[in-house]
Every structure is written in C-alpha cells, then in structure tokens.
Amino acid sequence: AQSVTQLGSHVSVSEGALVLLRCNYSSSVPPYLFWYVQYPNQGLQLLLKYTTGATLVKGINGFEAEFKKSETSFHLTKPSAHMSDAAEYFCALSGGSNYKLTFGKGTLLTVNP
C-alpha cells in the first residue's frame, strides 16, 4: 500500500521568508514523487518531480525538493516567498501500475506582506 502524509494543513510565512512544506511517503516499490500547486478554482500545475537520478530536483518558480530515501521524505522548499506563491500544494506518489497517483491532503500556503 502507498500513502503520502503532508505535515501541516496550513503554513503561513512572511514575504521573503523561507518556505518549507513537508511530505513523507510510504511505498513498497521505488516511488516517483511529485509536487503540484493549485490556485483557487484551477487545475493542478506540476511544480517538480523526482523519478530517478539526482535527488535534489529543481522546479518552476524557484522551488526545489530533495528526495531522501532513508527518511522517506520529499520536502518542498523555496528560499524566499513571494506573494504569488500563496496557493495549495499537493505532494503525490506513483509507484504502481498505470502511474496512478496517491495524493497527500494538501498544504495551504499563506504569504503575509
């Protein structure tokens, strides 16, 4: 069975501060890991992904994430938050047939001026 846990349903940061959104996973097979972002009433947009190779992956809008197998984690970071980063972020895992995704419950990021 696969699962994804996002610690913190709501994270609030000040503009210019570090953004850290936590994601831990459980998978019986080597996972593919994804971060998606969702703005209100829109679909999900891919931020970044880890499949194989380099464990530190860079995505759009200055975000990056590091795959740590020993910690079963894939935390999302950004050095300096911008107001436009305010959105909901989802961590997801695929590791079985047909690339089905298992999602975490999401983290709502608020950026304060």
Add this chain to the structure above:
Amino acid sequence: SQTIHQWPATLVQPVGSPLSLECTVEGTSNPNLYWYRQAAGRGLQLLFYSVGIGQISSEVPQNLSASRPQDRQFILSSKKLLLSDSGFYLCARLLGNTQYFGPGTRLTVL
C-alpha cells in the same frame, strides 16, 4: 500541443438529475486518462482511469461511471446525482511518467 480541455467549467444540478462531464485532450494518441474528484475535506481521489478506447478501470464504488468512446475523449457520467457528488472534477493525462491536469469542472448538486 498537449492541452487538456474540460467542459463545462461549472455546473449546478438538482439531486436526481443526470450528469455528463467531458474531457478531451490534444497531442499524443492513446494516452492514459484519469478522472479525479476533489471534495471538501476528502482531498484528491482517483475515480477512474483508462488505458485505451473502451477500457475503463474503476477505483472506488460510487454513483458515477466513465466511458472512453474515442482515443482522446473521456466522459464522466451519472444517471442520478447525489448531494455527495458535489466537488471539483479533474481530468488528467499521462505523458511519459507524469500526469498533467486539465482546468477542472466545478459541480454543485442542490
């Protein structure tokens, strides 16, 4: 272009009425296609996926059904809507090893 279209964008329907949501994709032929529902307090849930025309797999028992009449068309249906069917419905396609999502359909059942 690998664009995903979803229609309609929003929909308000009474309980007991039928439903048809459409997803069409451009680009690569015979893509894997997926339907997800996002409901308040229940996160993102995979409802159906399809690996080809006429091939549908259901992930959860429910009031909904799916069909794939054409290579690039994926339809979500119901004969009689329930209040619990309200939510944001997302269609996704597989490109390589990654799913990409459409803009979604907001369904409100009253």
